[in-house]
Amino acid sequence: xxxxxxxxxxxxxxxxxxxxxxxxxxxxxxxxxxxxxxxxxxxxxxxxxxxxxxxxxxxxxxxxxxxxxxxxxxxxxxxxxxxxxxxxxxxxxxxxxxxxxxxxxxxxxxxxxxx
Amino acid sequence: xxxxxxxxxxxxxxxxxxxxxxxxxxxxxxxxxxxxxxxxxxxxxxxxxxxxxxxxxxxxxxxxxxxxxxxxxxxxxxxxxxxxxxxxxxxxxxxxxxxxxxxxxxxxxxxxxx
Numbered sequence: 001x002x003x004x005x006x007x008x009x010x011x012x013x014x015x016x017x018x019x020x021x022x023x024x025x026x027x028x029x030x031x032x033x034x035x036x037x038x039x040x041x042x043x044x045x046x047x048x049x050x051x052x053x054x055x056x057x058x059x060x061x062x063x064x065x066x067x068x069x070x071x072x073x074x075x076x077x078x079x080x081x082x083x084x085x086x087x088x089x090x091x092x093x094x095x096x097x098x099x100x101x102x103x104x105x106x107x108x109x110x111x112x113x114x115x
Numbered sequence: 116x117x118x119x120x121x122x123x124x125x126x127x128x129x130x131x132x133x134x135x136x137x138x139x140x141x142x143x144x145x146x147x148x149x150x151x152x153x154x155x156x157x158x159x160x161x162x163x164x165x166x167x168x169x170x171x172x173x174x175x176x177x178x179x180x181x182x183x184x185x186x187x188x189x190x191x192x193x194x195x196x197x198x199x200x201x202x203x204x205x206x207x208x209x210x211x212x213x214x215x216x217x218x219x220x221x222x223x224x225x226x227x228x229x
Contacts, residue, residue, distance in 0.1 A: 004158070033217065043205060043219040056216040090158055102147060102209065104217060106158035 002027065004093050004107035012113045018079040021110045025072050025093030031055075032074040033104065034066060037088040046089075049074055050096075078112075086114045117142040119208050121220035128196045129228050136191040136223045138206030145211035148189040150180055153203045153222075162204075165189060176200070196227045 005024045013019050025032050034046040045058040049068035066076040072093075078085055088111050092104040118141045128134045140146055147166055151159040163174025170182045180191045189206060206220040 035219075042221040045216045045218065048216055055214070058216065092159075102217075103149075103161060103164060105161060106151075108158045 004091055004105055006089075006091050006107040006110050008110060009108065010111045010113075012115060013081050014115055015081055015083060017081050018077065019081060019112060020075055020077045021089055021091075021112075023074045023076075023091030023093075023107060025074070025091075026105055029093035029095050029105075030072050031094045031096060031102075032068055032072065033092045033094075034074070034076050035090045035092065036060075037090055037109070038086075043090070046076065081114045083114050086112060088112075117146075117208055117210055117215060117218050119206050119218055119220035121204075121206055121223045123223050124221075125224045125226065127226045127228065130198050131195050134193050134196040134200070134225065134227070136204050136206075136225060138189045138191065138220060140187050140189060140206070140208040142208050142210045146189075147209045147211060148180075148182060149207040149209075149217070150174065150178070150189075150191050151205045151207065151219075153205065155202075159205065162191070196225075198227050198229050201225055201227045 007022045031050045033048040036044045047066045048056040052068045063079045068074045088109045090109045092106045094102050094104045120139045149164045150162040152162055153159045162178050163172050165172045165182045173179045178193050182189050203222050203224050205222045207217050209217045
């Protein structure tokens with residue numbers, strides 16, 4: 001089975017621009033979660049989607065948004081980029097959202113640099 | 116609110132010695148507990164989980180973890196460390212309802228010397 005894929009792997013943007021990151025989950029997985037990883041803050045939860053519905057949302061400003069499509073693929077968007085948005089953005093998929101079906105599998109991440 | 120604490124930023128052990136990476140948690144109700152490992156410039160890899168059942172959980176690469184409800188701990192262990200185990204380790208928790216997100220600790224860097 002192919003793993004979680006994220007595109008692009010690397011991205012350089014300028015302050016004020018917007019960016020869209022994409023995540024394709026493992027085949028058959030219906031839940032996708034997004035995380036931001038920075039050296040200072042560690043792994044911080046952004047969103048969780050299941051069957052196109054946002055189930056949970058982390059404590060991030062409204063500039064961060066996401067969605068999930070009917071094929072379980074997910075995108076996240078960051079508008080009006082700030083320098084502090086520079087981070088590794090990780091996507092994880094799982095079969096479901098409860099119990100043993102919640103084992104998450106992570107993609108390699110998208111490294112976003114904002115200049 | 117649920118939370119995870121990894122009290123040590125770094126753990127240093129010699130190859131062949133046992134290793135322990137500590138994790139304590141706070142969650143309402145029954146916890147779902149996980150350990151992940153991250154190698155440089157890579158995503159996280161799942162090591163093991165505790166959902167229910169035996170308190171001693173065995174996982175990938177010879178790692179195991181012990182769930183201790185009274186101490187709200189889920190320490191990661193390995194009887195004999197390898198240099199290749201050097202990486203960043205994350206503990207994560209979610210409550211048993213499945214309605215909350217998976218929350219990660221800050222991570223512990225494990226350094227195994229030869």
